[in-house]
Amino acid sequence: MEKKKKLIVCPHCFQTLTLTLILILHFPHFSSSSSLDSDLVALLAFKTLADSSNNLLSWNTSSSPTPCFAWRGVSCVQGRVSRLVLEDLSLSGESLAPLANLSELRVLSLKDNLLSGSIPDFSSLIALKLLFLSNNSLSGLIPPSLGSLSRLYRLDLSSNDLSGPIPLALNRLPRLLTLRLDSNRLTGPISGLVLPSLQDLNLSSNALTGVVPQSLASFSAAVFAGNPGLCGPPLASSCRTAASAAAPVPPAAAVISSSPGSKPEGIPSPMDEHHRRAGMSRAAVIAIVAGDFAALLVVSGLLFLYFWRKFTSKTRSHLQEGEKIVYSSSPYCSAGGATAGGFERGRMVFFEEGKRFELEDLLRASAEMLGKGGYGTAYKAVLDDGSVVAVKRLRDAPSTIGKREFEQQMEILGRLRHPNLVFLKAYYYARDEKLLVYDYMPGGNLFSLLHGNRGPGRMPVEWGVRMRVALGAARGLAHIHGASRSPRLAHGNVKSTNILLDKTGAARLADFGLALLGPAATARSGGYRPPEAPADGRRPWSSQRGDVYSFGVVLLELLTGRTASDAGDLPRWVQSVVREEWTAEVFDLELMRCRGIEEEMVAMLQVALGCTATSPDQRPKISQVVRMIEEIRCGGDPNASVSPTIESDSVSDSVSEDAPAL
Template sequence: MDLFLIFLLFFLLLSDTGATSDTAALSLFRSETDLHGTLLPNWTTTTTACTADWAGVNCTNNRVTTLSLPFFNLRGPIDALSSLDQLRFVDLRGNRLNGTLTPISQCLNLKLMYLSGNDFSGEIPLGFSSLHRLLRLDLSNNNLQGPIPSNLSKLSRLLTLYLQNNEISGTIPDLLDSLPHLKELNLSNNELYGMVPKTLSSKFGDASFYGNEGLCGSKPFPPCSYTGSRPAPPQTVLSNPTSLPSSSSTTIEESSSRHHKGLRNGAVVAIVVANSVLLLVIASFAVAYYCGKYSRDSNSLTGTREGGKRRNGNSGEKRVYANAGGGDSDGTNATDKSRLVFFDRKKQFELEDLLRASAEMLGKGSLGTVYKAVLDDGCVVAVKRLKDANPCARKEFEQYMDVIGKIRHPNIVRFRAYYYAREEKLLVYDYLPNGSLHSLLHENRGPGRIPLDWTTRISLILGAARGLARIHEEYAASRIPHGNVKSSNILLDKNGVSCISDFGLSLLLNPVHAIARLGGYRAPEQAEIKKLSQKSDVYSFGVLLLEVLTGKVPSQHSSPNRARVKEEETSGDLPKWVQSVVRDEWTAEVFDPELLRYKNIEEELVSMLHVAMACVVPQPEKRPTMAEAVKMIEEIRVEQSPLGEEYDESRTSLSPSLPTTEDALA
């Protein structure tokens, strides 16, 4: 009995020591990643992390086993986590953490590791091979370099390996034989080269390897002539068009080149002389003809009917048109005009590829028309044509594009590239295949409609809030707003994650014109100030939240489906209508009847209504910031962790639906 008591006392002493050590480690982590102390306010040192119920921290036997802080905007290294020797689950997706991954490789009990969407650099640590219990490893969307360590073959329990969108180089080790349980693999958009192992391509598909220019093998990859050395990297186009290499020839130029190549020298000389004689005679006619042709072509897409190919597939395909000839009065030369300007090295293509792409018109907005373009290699992108949106000069346009092109967040639609000419401007985005929040809320109302459930609505609104908050934070100093917040600009990616679109296009317009043509759900002060602001974004978000809660279309922005909504439901603007109903103590009448069928959500509905009403107060200074709005929503409904109480290694559902649009083109 005495021996048992001694053992128990020893165990409790060890447990208490471990809890103190874990608390110290997390406190150090906070000091290095939450510099202003505002992101993790309840992480205090008065008690241990386990007894104080710190945000994102779960414990077992008074030891930290879970650290889940996705999208908290943490910045800094993760060195302090190396001493969390009982850590099983770490989810730090979508932050701005940096440094190397070596510290986390010392957490030998890890089973689930989600570190995507950060700024980690260096190589994948060799020490990862010691994480024998690891089931899921997601290091995608970072800046990792170097090879894929061959000793990852020791991770015999691994189910998921995501390494896409890094700068990983070298050849692909044949992992299949040594990783028999591997079910998900993505190595796309790196700098890998050499042969794609047949065992891997046959099991995981070619999409897992796209975006690695040096790979070869069976189709769709080129035949292998790999000799063991790294191939020369292809020319890439970054965001400075003035320093670009000359573009590849157009189809017309290639045809002309092949024709002349087959002629003898005498014939070529004769043609040149004849052309010289005729040049002065026909010059004026040629100029008039081509100018007129350009003017006609720049007003429509080549081979495109105005109605376009609708989602029901009743009409034919179209092609996106962009002029690539001549020079413009703003200094745009022929080489510049034939170039797409990309913001990163991943998933690039030539303008010629875009010209050949079949295109489907998705809709028309206040600044232009949006098309879904399918390239020859199967890549799908969204192209917004700004043709008449803005007459600004090339330099000014490029400055605006650089501003909006640098932001990266899982809840913001990725801006990939742009094309500039005086009479033609194209913006290229990720294509998100699941439509908009507007269509989910308002289309097909009536008998037979599948309602949009509450959990889905709150998840979509939280994603939109996080994306908008990131925009406001990124551009806090310059106070750049989104400027066009509305449900039709909240798009869903292939995993059903909401992403906010159209950020930054307000920069292309005069402030007065921006309010008239954009404005989203307009704040009251905009009638006098005639200026977009981040506070007006908050108001627009509040109206968006009311739209989600009520199921009603805000009156200021009617839609084709407006006729389906009862007139009395949309008389006046939505915030005033909600205020009048709540004032008369008919709060239940505010909510969408589709939501009232769900049980036990009344408290959440009312709490979310309070958030919306705080955002739409008439006085801008009294509105919360978007970061505060995000926090309020998270307190109402915290997203469920992908990890349950039990660590069931046989489950394949532990991998969360990754909130990223990076693989939307695959």
């Protein structure tokens, strides 16, 4: 007799299927094979299940037959639903299942609603990058199928009623930056979690147990608070007690008998040790003593060397602390024009009225090295009256540069004044010492802002900040190029370390015009060198078209978050990615927190690729670049303060998915 097969029916799946069939019968055009039509069916099925409060009135096929126009919370890319952001709309019920059919969905945020039931299998959403379901009443397990969403950046399931373990399938998410599972009823260990890209983590207020893994120990203790069963750094509770209590009994202890005269096998008794020592030869004793003495001598010698080196280095450090910007001070302290040693005494030349100082004031100033560049070493100098200047020491500049040639170039640079340039205040010239004095920029440089302290706890640099820096630097470069000089003046060394930030956060170009003083040791390196620049770097070289290329590389740094040398050749890497129609993959992950910037990022990417064209004639002029960036910014305030901040995690005011392909 043939067994009757049991039909297992999922009531919610049956309900969804019924709604879908009803929609197809009532709207015949839905039965089309069009992918957008299938998205429409899924959205209407979700609305029927979830919108008991009737907050989605705009989801009406009679007034708007396609969801891509005027439907609340819905956005489309290339004719498919790509974003669904419905926050705090009192959506309810076990209604998530239809959304699994939105196969091109990139952002799904349903936070702060009343949704219940389990999280469905979303493995079909292969394009999903952001998933926010926090502050609902979802229950059941976290589905391991989430581990198949290889493009997922943010996952927030906090403040629900989820239970069970955290699935190790999440380790298959190489790009995951945010994982928030706090305020649930999750149990089990977390020792197996390995998420190397993670920047934002919260597992607090659960029932997790075991040791915090080393891969997560860099996060603060608050991340793991409210889990009494967790131990180990960064938590105050130690795991040693628990580990020792659970440690297995040594095999030797297991054979101890109740007889007082018995001893564990394999453990020598004091009497055995005595007999062993008594049988030791006299020669062996002498050898041991001699060996101990030799070891003592070696250790003493090492300690002596250690403390001697520490003492001498301390002495050198004291000398370095007192070291001034100009090391060979004695030749410049005489009253005459030339010293007995043949050194020429120079003079300080200032370009503006106001407070002035002499070389001796710089000699007395406390100096802090800011960094070494291709044309010398930069110092922060605090003068006796408390004023602060930046001094670039060109000691390594070729001594063959004539005084007249040097002074002519300084006169040109000293007259350049623009809000986006670092002013040259003064210079000092002698045959063996050349100093340039600039305004000090307290905000650091763009390289440090973009690439410094990447990892947990870093303050992301938002899109508006990057745009203001790009526009300011472009305006400064345009002023240099527009200066009426013959031959045409160029910066010669545009790179992110030469874009400084003043106290208001405005971008200012530094080190301009120094390329003509001589070839720099590191100039044109690190990925900024245009293809037409001399490869050997043995002669001075600069050009305005070359500046545009280098500035394009800086724009790519702002867009990708990569350093100019990360990919070997950053412009070529970006072009290869764009050719494969994966344009969104080039953008910095930190920009995923921003909203509504997709078109601006793509437009800026087009500007950057135009600037980095291989042929100099195909590159735009920097004045054209300024106009293009101004148009992209749509009349934003270019003088706004640059201060990187972290916005809230609400998709509605902070998060954006990737940009459409070019």
